[in-house]
Amino acid sequence: MTGFFDRHRAMLETAVQALHTRGYWTPFPEIPSGKFYGETAKADGQAAFAALQGGNFDLPGHPESHRLGAEISPFGPALGIAYPAADAPALIAAATAAAPALADVGPKARVGVCIEILTRLNRISFLLGHATMHTTGQAFAMAFQAGGPHAQDRGLEAVAMAWNEMTRFATEARWEKPQGKAAPIVLEKRWALVPAGIALTIGCNTFPTWNSYPGLFASLATGNPVIVKPHPAAILPLALTVRVAREVLAEAGLPADAVLLAVDAPGAEITKPLATDPAVKLIDYTGSNAFGDWLRGNAAQAQIFTEEAGVNSIAIAATDDFSGMCANLAFSLSLYSGQMCTAPQNIYIPRDGIDTDQGRQSFDEVAGGIAAAIDALLSDPARAAGICGAIANPATLARIDTARGLGRVIRDSAPVGQGRTASPLLLAVAAGDPVAEAECFGPVAFVVATRDADESTALASSLAARKGAITAALYDTDEPRIARAVAAFARAGVNLSVNLTGNIFVNQSAAFSDFHVTGANPAGNASLTDTAFVATRFHRAMWRRPAAA
Amino acid sequence: MTGFFDRHRAMLETAVQALHTRGYWTPFPEIPSGKFYGETAKADGQAAFAALQGGNFDLPGHPESHRLGAEISPFGPALGIAYPAADAPALIAAATAAAPALADVGPKARVGVCIEILTRLNRISFLLGHATMHTTGQAFAMAFQAGGPHAQDRGLEAVAMAWNEMTRFATEARWEKPQGKAAPIVLEKRWALVPAGIALTIGCNTFPTWNSYPGLFASLATGNPVIVKPHPAAILPLALTVRVAREVLAEAGLPADAVLLAVDAPGAEITKPLATDPAVKLIDYTGSNAFGDWLRGNAAQAQIFTEEAGVNSIAIAATDDFSGMCANLAFSLSLYSGQMCTAPQNIYIPRDGIDTDQGRQSFDEVAGGIAAAIDALLSDPARAAGICGAIANPATLARIDTARGLGRVIRDSAPVGQGRTASPLLLAVAAGDPVAEAECFGPVAFVVATRDADESTALASSLAARKGAITAALYDTDEPRIARAVAAFARAGVNLSVNLTGNIFVNQSAAFSDFHVTGANPAGNASLTDTAFVATRFHRAMWRRPAAA
Secondary structure: HHHHHHHHHHHHHHHHHHHOOOOOOOOOOOOOHHHHHHHHHHHHHHHHHHHOOOEOOOOOOOOOOEEEEOOOOOOEEEEEOOOOOOOOOHHHHHHHHHHHHHHHHHHHHHHHHHHHHHHHHHHHHHHHHHHHHHHOOHHHHHHHHHHHHHHHHHHHHHHHHHHHOOOOOOOEEEEEEEEEOEEEEEEEEEEEEEEEEEEEOOOOOOOOOOOHHHHHHHHHHHOOEEEEEEEOOOOOOHHHHHHHHHHHHHHHOHHHHHHEEEOOEOOOHHHHHHHOOOEEEEEEEOOOHHHHHHHHHHHOOOEEEEOOOOOOOOEEEEEOOOOHHHHHHHHHHHHHHHHHOOOOOOOEEEOOOOOEOOOOOOOOHHHHHHHHHHHHHOHHHHHHHHOOOOOOOHHHHHHHHHHHOEEEEEEEOOOOOOOOOOOEEEEEEEEEOOOHHHOOOOOOEEEEEOOHHHHHHHHHHHHHHHHOOOEEEOOOOHHHHHHHHHHHHHOOOEEEEEEEOOOOOOOOOOOOOOOOOOEOOOOOOEEOHHHHHHOEEEEEEEEEEOOOO | OOOOHHHHHHHHHHHHHHHOOOOOOOOOOOOOHHHHHHHOHHHHHHHHHHOOOOOOOOOOOOOOOEEEEOOOOOOOOOOEEEEEEOOHHHHHHHHHHHHHHHHOOOOHHHHHHHHHHHHHHHHOOHHHHHHHHHOOOOOOHHHHHHHOOOHHHHHHHHHHHHHHOOOOOEEHHHHHHHHEEEEEEEEEEEEEEEEEOEEEOOOOOOOOOOHHHHHHHHHEEEEEEEEEEEEOOOOOOHHHOOOOOOHHHHHOOOOHEEEEEOOOOOEEEEEHHHHHHEEEEEEEEEEOHHHHHHHHHHHOEEEEEOOOOOEEEEEOOOOOOOHHHHHHHHHHHHHHHHHOOOOOEEEEEOOOEEEEEEOOOOOHHHHHHHHHHHHHHHHOOHHHHHOOOOEEEEHHHHHHHHHHHHHHEEOOOOOOOOOOOOOOOOEEEEOOHHHHOOOOOOOOEEEEEOOOOHHHHHHHHHHHHHHHHOOEEEOOOOHHHHHHHHHHHHHOOEEEEEOOOOOOOOOOOOOOOOEOOOOEEEEEEEEEOHHHHOOOOOOEEEEEEEEOO
16 A cells, blocks of 8 residues: 555655755756656657547546537647546545545555656656647747646645645654652543545646646645646646546555546536535635635635736846846746746836946836847747747737737737747836736736836835735845845745846746745735645544553 | 743743644643742732732733723622723734734744743733633632643643744755756745734633633734734633733833733624724634634635534443443533533433443433432532532523423533532433534533444534534443544544543643644634644745855
């Protein structure tokens, strides 16, 4: 029963240690190279993806009353894959039936199963890369990383945190209370871990695996059967995940139905009946504030973990590397066409300009410098396509059109490469302009003129506290002013990156080191992966009795 | 700033260790003796309590627009103490003003302050005992323990858990990501702890300190100003607590308003405006399911930790110590007249009787044995008064009168000692009788006839899962049947005591060892003190920047 646990024990222990020390660590190489994944991995992944297209996706033993699936790649072709589908009551019944065995098998076996699932997912990272690319619109290099090893990292992080928490306190104790000169009272105590119930993981269109794995693996490791509800436009990466999970569960002698796939169609979603079922006690959700509010209002029987919308900001106060700063920001704004939850939107610049290593730069010169850096970055069409990828949702393209009229255009958006694409639109607006007070999802950024650097910090941090933010960036050379900004962004509960240049970007969040989402502002309460993310997924029940004499 | 921390560091470290090993430990002696508390402590406590009666309660610098207070001892006399009172907006404003300094001072200083408060409270345990006795109706010995050292234990447990969690992960790290043959990317990272907001602790009438200290100290240690809202009938124990807390805060150079008292009058409570204020992010509540539901429905801006009503059960299947069992249950039913959240209510006995060391005992013989043991325990009037104490709320007496008609009276309730008192009422009902399906708060117990021992377990555990339960007890000699019961009660999320006899009782919950309330059934979500109880009271915000070369 614990063969998988023994096999992965060293990785688990290293992961737990990494969580505590928070330096760089990963067991899953992020480079899509045969050196790490085997010489045939690239071709195998491509072939496997091709074989899946236009066919029935097989999930042996899975509840199935009909077939659904209408995914269309943002790069063009329809995937044509039909998945097994069942209604909410059938899925709840299957999960309920799987629950006792999953609870009873205990933490070691479950954690072993989880890590075995993750290592098998790692082996098919090329396939997951293609599946992610053609459901999200990410270019392949990013789809491989974000859909494969980086998602696996976040899954492993959740498993390690769950293990650390499940083993935090003694599971048995001898309690000996002195009674003066009389014999002490001696009790034996034992604690059992009691899973919370059925878990529902609601996936998003842009990061189907990266945003789903933490909840999925945290719930599974702590003993809760998981129903995985993909976005109708991004089913395949999670269907592959569910298939691997069910194979490993079955090999471990556990019910495959401990992990289920809930496929639905746009306009006929089954999210609401699943989320409000009394047996569902855990919900992990990535998406809009509107549906987050709906869940909080209607699924009160469940613990709800969310990542929701926010407005990420950059405050530019000064720099000793003006071209490095512009190049870094150009990449952050262009990567996956601003469709990352960590992508910046508002750029605050003093209206009188800033000091730089290239001398004083006016507001327009700074804005123009960023625009020029974007142009340079995207000047080669192949590189541009490889950075921007495609637009996941047609509504995002429409949003760019609307946004164009909302400010002074510093740099216009344009198609880039094959499929539904758009490069960044850069608009100048005044401080306090309401267009910069809400999320404008996609490749749209607002350059906001402020009185001075401290006003930039005040506006950005206040917006984060009110509307939510996952990331913030600051460029400055004045240490006391940096310290004030650090304090302001911390109070707003935003993770702040200072003076990034080169090959590291504000959008990037590293597992085992960066807590993704702090939980301290409206961008969500799910912090990946802190204690609160795992601790309420199970409870402890004791029994005690007098110790045998 | 960290003088208190250094002074109490050894106690803190031992407390953290005790939390993890979960054996017996306490730094606060539970015996009201001059040997531990000083020869004059008893007289000093009595004199201090006498001096407070009929006067103005002083809280220097506390917001005050008027005076309130109408406490009447369940043992007779009015206390006549007038407390400073202020409306909800004034209290919120004072807490808001105190928040930045409390957040900025950091975990060490706050934890030091918390433990200093607890040790000073320990020194006035006799005064707290009198204050608890004359607001709750607990007899003095129990009031001393539950209002003094046992409450202090639970407070210290929360502080230790908060410290353990606040220091769980590195607060700074060097993140070094290899770049093949190029130089690695090296970032410095720092994490700040961000308190959740203002905390509201809503006290109850029966255990004003024991049930309030965990939330109060967990919130304060993690940096959240706390507004303490006592039950209007049990203000004094919490007013004394707030006074000590404000003294220590001031000595540490922190705003005294980081702990505030919210006194109100019955029928003019300020709980709702406090609980729904947008600045209040944490609510700790002990009381009815009805008000718990109201909070969940109306204070969605806050994390809510509750202990609510439930029905605790005893399943009697067999015993090898019939008189020891009856004596043990007699005490559990009589102690504080059944007004503990851990007191048993339903006693399930097979209708065909049970095997015992005194031979086969019929259903009526078992019920009669418990009744006779209660009579024997309470035969001496002084001892009876010292065990039963008085009835906190007049409604409880009325409930006993109503209950008398709901079943076959096995043992009638009667006054016991001075004041508003009542000994246990014991009624026989059939399995499935709806009267035994809900909490009947006070000294009322139902003896329920079942088909057999397994049905007893099934009924008791199912009721716990549906209506909530904090404790359960089992008497049995058959190990396989015990194992089945252990599993059933664990699934229902109830802590189970097996075969208790002698001087240890199902009602007792020991800090640092027993998690009080599992969080896994409707009796509440606040488990004292597990990780979930502290982890969401603060967040972590990072800043990172390229490491200096």
